[in-house]
Amino acid sequence: xxxxxxxxxxxxxxxxxxxxxxxxxxxxxxxxxxxxxxxxxxxxxxxxxxxxxxxxxxxxxxxxxxxxxxxxxxxxxxxxxxxxxxxxxxxxxxxxxxxxxxxxxxxxxxxxxxxxxxxxxxxxxxxxxxxxxxxxxxxxxxxxxxxxxxxxxxxxxxxxxxxxxxxxxxxxxxxxxxxxxxxxxxxxxxxxxxxxxxxxxxxxxxxxxxxxxxxxxxxxxxxxxxxxxxxxxxxxxxxxxxxxxxxxxxxxxxxxxxxxxxxxxxxxxxxxxxxxxxxxxxxxxxxxxxxxxxxxxxxxxxxxxxxxxxxxxxxxxxxxxxxxxxxxxxxxxxxxxxxxxxxxxxxxxxxxxxxxxxxxxxxxxxxxxxxxxxxxxxxxxxxxxxxxxxxxxxxxxxxxxxxxxxxxxxxxxxxx
Amino acid sequence: xxxxxxxxxxxxxxxxxxxxxxxxxxxxxxxxxxxxxxxxxxxxxxxxxxxxxxxxxxxxxxxxxxxxxxxxxxxxxxxxxxxxxxxxxxxxxxxxxxxxxxxxxxxxxxxxxxx
Numbered sequence: 001x002x003x004x005x006x007x008x009x010x011x012x013x014x015x016x017x018x019x020x021x022x023x024x025x026x027x028x029x030x031x032x033x034x035x036x037x038x039x040x041x042x043x044x045x046x047x048x049x050x051x052x053x054x055x056x057x058x059x060x061x062x063x064x065x066x067x068x069x070x071x072x073x074x075x076x077x078x079x080x081x082x083x084x085x086x087x088x089x090x091x092x093x094x095x096x097x098x099x100x101x102x103x104x105x106x107x108x109x110x111x112x113x114x115x116x117x118x119x120x121x122x123x124x125x126x127x128x129x130x131x132x133x134x135x136x137x138x139x140x141x142x143x144x145x146x147x148x149x150x151x152x153x154x155x156x157x158x159x160x161x162x163x164x165x166x167x168x169x170x171x172x173x174x175x176x177x178x179x180x181x182x183x184x185x186x187x188x189x190x191x192x193x194x195x196x197x198x199x200x201x202x203x204x205x206x207x208x209x210x211x212x213x214x215x216x217x218x219x220x221x222x223x224x225x226x227x228x229x230x231x232x233x234x235x236x237x238x239x240x241x242x243x244x245x246x247x248x249x250x251x252x253x254x255x256x257x258x259x260x261x262x263x264x265x266x267x268x269x270x271x272x273x274x275x276x277x278x279x280x281x282x283x284x285x286x287x288x289x290x291x292x293x294x295x296x297x298x299x300x301x302x303x304x305x306x307x308x309x310x311x312x313x314x315x316x317x318x319x320x321x322x323x324x325x326x327x328x329x330x331x332x333x334x335x336x337x338x339x340x341x342x343x344x345x346x347x348x349x350x351x352x353x354x355x356x357x358x359x360x361x362x363x364x365x366x367x368x369x370x371x372x373x374x375x376x377x378x379x380x381x382x383x384x385x386x387x388x389x390x391x392x393x394x395x396x397x398x399x400x401x402x403x404x405x406x407x408x409x410x411x412x413x414x415x416x
Numbered sequence: 417x418x419x420x421x422x423x424x425x426x427x428x429x430x431x432x433x434x435x436x437x438x439x440x441x442x443x444x445x446x447x448x449x450x451x452x453x454x455x456x457x458x459x460x461x462x463x464x465x466x467x468x469x470x471x472x473x474x475x476x477x478x479x480x481x482x483x484x485x486x487x488x489x490x491x492x493x494x495x496x497x498x499x500x501x502x503x504x505x506x507x508x509x510x511x512x513x514x515x516x517x518x519x520x521x522x523x524x525x526x527x528x529x530x531x
Contacts, residue, residue, distance in 0.1 A: 054510045074510055105518060119518060148518050167520075167527040199524050222524050227489050231523070258522040300491055304522030305515070320491050343494035361511060362494030385497055385508060404507040 035413040038366065038380035041398060042088030042409045051075050052404040057346045057359075057388050058107035059400065060114055062127045065091055066391070066400045067114065068407055070103045078103050080114070080125065083407050085396050092130065098123065100135045105148045108158065113178045115158050119146045122160060124181055134181025138162060144172065149260035150202045150307055150347060153178070154213075161200040164188075168224050171198040173217070173238075187238060187245075189219060196221040196231075203238075204262040204270065206283060212241035214283070216270045219248075220259040228301050231256030235263070235272055235281060247286035252279055257301035261347070264308045264315055266329040271315055273303035278317055278325075280332045290332035296339055297323060306345040309356075311371070316356055318345040324356070326374060336374030342367045348389045350399075353414060359401055361387035366401055368412060377415065382408070417468045424449055426460040439463050474499035490521050 046053040046068065055069040064085050070077030078096040083089065096102075100123045104116030113133065114125045123135035138146045147161040157175040164170045172188040189198030199220035206214050219234040232251040239246045253274035263272040269280045269289060276297035280290040294302075297319055306318035315329045324342050326335040343362030350357040355377065356369040364385035368378045380386070382403035391400045398409050424446035428436045440449060446460035472479040477500040485492065493515065498508040520527035 052507045054507050054514070072510070072514060074507070105514070167524045197524060220523070224525070228523055228525075229489060256523050260519060260522050298491070300489055301522060302491060304491060305519075321494065343496070361508075362496060364497050381497075387511060 037368065037378040037413055037415065039411045039413055040408060041411055043406045044083055044088040044090065044408075045406045046070075046081060046402070047075065047405075049405070052384065053077075053402070054404060055388075055402070056104050056107045056116075057361075058348070059388055059391055059402065060107055060109040061085065061391050061393050061400070062109065062112065062114075064395070065127070066393075066407060066409070067107075067109075067127070068388075068402055069107055069116070072103050072105075076103065080116075081407070082127075083409075085393050085398060085400070085409060088407065088409050094125070094130050096123070096132065098132050098135045099137050099140065106151050108151045108153055110153050110178060115151060115153070115176075115178075117146060117151055117160060118148055121146065122151075122158075122176060124176075124178065133179070134176075136176065136181065136183055144169070147200070147202075147260075150262065152202050152204070152262055154203075154205045157184075159203055161202060163197075168197040168222075171200040173200060173203065173215075186240070187243070192221065194223070196223050199256075199259045201259040202262045204265050205240075206265045206270070208239075208246075208283070212239050214238065214246060215240050216263045216265065216272075218257075218259050218263060218272055220256050221251075222256050228256035229254065229299075233257055233259075233274055235270070235279075235286070237270075237283070237286060249281060249286045249288070252281070252288060253277070255301050258304045260304065261307040264310050264329075266310055266313065266315065269329065271308065271327075271329065271332075273308070273317060274301075275299070276302050276319075278303075278315070278327060278332065280329075292327060292332040292334060294319070294323060294325065294337065297321075305347065307348055309349045309351055311351045314371075316349055316351070316371075318342060318349060318358070320344065321362075324358070324369065324374070326356075326371070338369065338374045338376065341369060341374075341376055346387065346389045350390045350392055352392045353412075355412065355414060357390045357392075357399065357412070359386055359388050359390045361385060364403075366390055366399075366410075378412075417466060419464055419466055421462045422465040423463045424460045425463040426450070426458050429457045429459070431455055476500045490523070 053071045060067045065082040067082045070079040078101040080094045082091045100121045105118040112127045121137040124133040144162040144164045159175045173186045201218035203215035215238045217236045222231040232254045235249040237246040255275040257274045268283045277293045302319045305320045309316040325337045342358045342360040346359035354371045356371040358367040360367045365379045365381045384404040388402045423441040425439045449460045451458045495508045503509045516526045517528045
């Protein structure tokens with residue numbers, strides 16, 4: 001009897017063991033990792049501390065290289081720095097050996113050709129061979145002075161606006177062949193009888209029905225002794241194929257306004273910023289089709305520091321202070337207007353994944369906005385002021401920016 | 417920072433013994449609150465408080481002084497991160513000076529020839 005009780009006890013214990021073995025493991029509590037919207041992947045000091053770098057607002061991506069310039073003034077260095085986009089490690093540094101020897105205000109590129117430019121001159125650099133390709137010194141001897149607005153590349157040429165004698169002299173649109181560097185003067189805007197100088201924007205391009213290439217230029221008519229509100233602005237359509245002016249829209253605004261960045265072209269409309277408005281002008285007739293005013297802006301020449309960004313049928317404009325707007329390029333209607341988003345935007349805004357991404361040097365931040373709704377998704381202030389254009393690289397799915405000390409590679413984890 | 421009379425603090429005495437205190441906020445005429453008899457009295461004194469207010473500033477210049485620029489006809493530049501002492505010699509100022517004298521803020525007025 002005792003033996004069978006003992007056996008029953010063993011059997012019961014065995015049953016408990018098996019029963020406990022059959023029991024499922026407790027469901028683990030999921031470990032939720034909240035991804036940062038601005039996820040820094042690497043940051044590399046451009047110079048050893050305490051030196052800072054105030055270089056060009058522009059940068060360039062070529063294959064796996066993120067290329068930035070050295071400093072302008074306080075830490076003058078006419079060098080280019082190339083960082084590996086994945087690791088942030090310095091791949092190479094190239095210091096100029098020619099006559100130009102400037103760090104460059106503007107940096108643009110096409111394929112392996114990198115263009116550096118400022119008031120002193122312009123040069124081209126071959127990224128593949130790391131060799132100087134060509135250079136032009138505007139001020140040696142002084143023949144004209146360079147503008148520091150954007151340098152559009154169209155076809156095989158880079159375009160630049162230059163002044164003769166001084167900044168108030170006649171203004172000439174010049175282009176340089178990207179490979180050979182051959183300089184070609186296209187058209188000169190003379191001084192006017194009353195002393196108004198010809199401040200000239202970089203050109204925007206379009207092809208007309210006759211297959212001619214048309215350039216659109218903002219022609220600011222400024223007198224040295226008069227205020228911006230007394231400096232009217234024209235819009236000029238110049239036929240590059242026939243080398244003649246197609247039409248001039250005279251004094252579309254009485255205010256001197258941005259001439260550093262080109263207008264934008266969408267279908268049959270050229271859009272240009274003037275005073276506190278965006279104007280839509282018919283490409284063929286030169287007549288104003290629409291004007292969209294932003295009355296919250298000060299009565300000054302607004303939109304001075306950022307190029308308009310055209311995405312599909314939407315045009316994104318940045319007032320220069322806090323307002324960022326999105327307009328329907330077909331009729332100028334306002335799709336959204338954020339009045340407190342981005343102060344002192346860098347020259348170029350970036351649009352990717354339905355986000356408008358802005359290097360805002362006034363805020364010292366990378367500002368990430370919803371490109372369709374206009375709300376700020378995130379604003380990330382840099383340790384030492386993010387101040388440059390933000391670039392995107394499809395291969396690494398990463399973004400790049402600089403502050404006054406370092407080059408930075410980051411990802412954006414867009415909230416669902 | 418400012419010291420001001422917030423009211424009167426009164427003390428109640430009964431047969432010479434302190435039996436209670438009370439603060440009358442907003443009343444500045446403390447004598448009018450006093451009274452007395454053979455057995456009890458009320459004695460009042462002005463009651464003071466310290467008022468302090470923080471005005472927005474960059475830790476060096478008041479915002480109201482920094483922001484007003486009547487007659488300006490160029491867009492202001494925002495320089496967060498630099499106060500009026502730091503901006504004399506920092507990287508933000510270098511960038512701002514470049515924007516003015518090299519870019520002319522989009523106009524030629526401030527542009528300066530290279531020498």
